[in-house]
Amino acid sequence: MAFPHDLGEEVQSLWTCTACVATVPGIVHGKPLRNCTKSEFMDEVLAQIRASEALDGMIRRANGGRGLEEFAILKAEVWDEWEFDPSGITPEQPKWVTTTNTRDHRPCQATSIPNLVLAGAHTETEADIWSIEGAVESGRRAAKIFEPEVVVKPQHKPLALKFTSWVDDAFFALRLPHVLSVIGALVGAGLAIGLYELIVRS
Numbered sequence: 001m002a003f004p005h006d007l008g009e010e011v012q013s014l015w016t017c018t019a020c021v022a023t024v025p026g027i028v029h030g031k032p033l034r035n036c037t038k039s040e041f042m043d044e045v046l047a048q049i050r051a052s053e054a055l056d057g058m059i060r061r062a063n064g065g066r067g068l069e070e071f072a073i074l075k076a077e078v079w080d081e082w083e084f085d086p087s088g089i090t091p092e093q094p095k096w097v098t099t100t101n102t103r104d105h106r107p108c109q110a111t112s113i114p115n116l117v118l119a120g121a122h123t124e125t126e127a128d129i130w131s132i133e134g135a136v137e138s139g140r141r142a143a144k145i146f147e148p149e150v151v152v153k154p155q156h157k158p159l160a161l162k163f164t165s166w167v168d169d170a171f172f173a174l175r176l177p178h179v180l181s182v183i184g185a186l187v188g189a190g191l192a193i194g195l196y197e198l199i200v201r202s
């Protein structure tokens with residue numbers, strides 16, 4: 001994959017990645033990521049990147065059929081603020097994530113001080129997630145307070161996502177668990193009832 005800026009000789013791209021599930025034992029050391037040493041963590045992340053068929057497919061499509069194993073990984077780094085300890089990884093500064101628990105504390109871009117606005121992924125946005133998209137949208141919203149002609153692009157949401165977001169918002173307003181947890185619980189209860197009836201009838 002080509003990168004538009006010069007990252008150095010022979011360097012074609014720079015990636016960042018996030019460990020989404022840090023509590024499940026990994027494929028190399030059999031330990032959850034959060035309990036790995038720094039070198040175990042790196043082994044695990046690189047092995048999981050290399051094992052990803054989806055990523056390999058994406059790289060092949062972008063490089064005329066050449067897959068991930070045909071490119072060298074020149075350098076891999078772990079987020080520099082993390083402290084590794086057998087009891088878990090701790091950051092120097094806790095990472096802000098917009099969750100149901102932090103939602104009520106998110107500030108708007110406009111403040112009570114007329115010439116002070118806030119921008120950043122931690123502010124209230126339609127993107128509704130601590131991300132680069134959220135940061136960009138917040139910047140536009142903040143600029144729009146001073147420059148009304150600034151355009152805040154609406155988030156693209158396919159119909160299915162709009163519907164599930166709407167249901168999830170309703171669940172959130174009622175302080176119910178996440179919509180997927182509720183669907184999972186209903187499916188589980190349905191299966192249990194079905195199984196029970198099957199056993200009772202037979």
Ligand SMILES: Cc1cc2nc3c(=O)[nH]c(=O)nc-3n(C[C@H](O)[C@H](O)[C@H](O)COP(=O)(O)OP(=O)(O)OC[C@H]3O[C@@H](n4cnc5c(N)ncnc54)[C@H](O)[C@@H]3O)c2cc1C
Pocket residue numbers: 016017018079095119120121122130131132133135
């Ligand atoms: C490891 C990691 C991986 C991520 N991966 C993704 C991803 O794949 N996709 C995605 O969309 N998002 C990702 N994110 C989240 C994304 O990076 C953030 O949501 C986004 O950068 C937030 O932008 P921001 O402008 O609000 O804040 P920041 O990018 O944090 O910018 C704040 C800036 O303010 C500076 N600053 C702080 N205090 C002061 C001060 N007193 N004076 C002057 N400057 C100061 C900081 O140095 C920093 O440069 C990731 C985050 C991390 C940590």
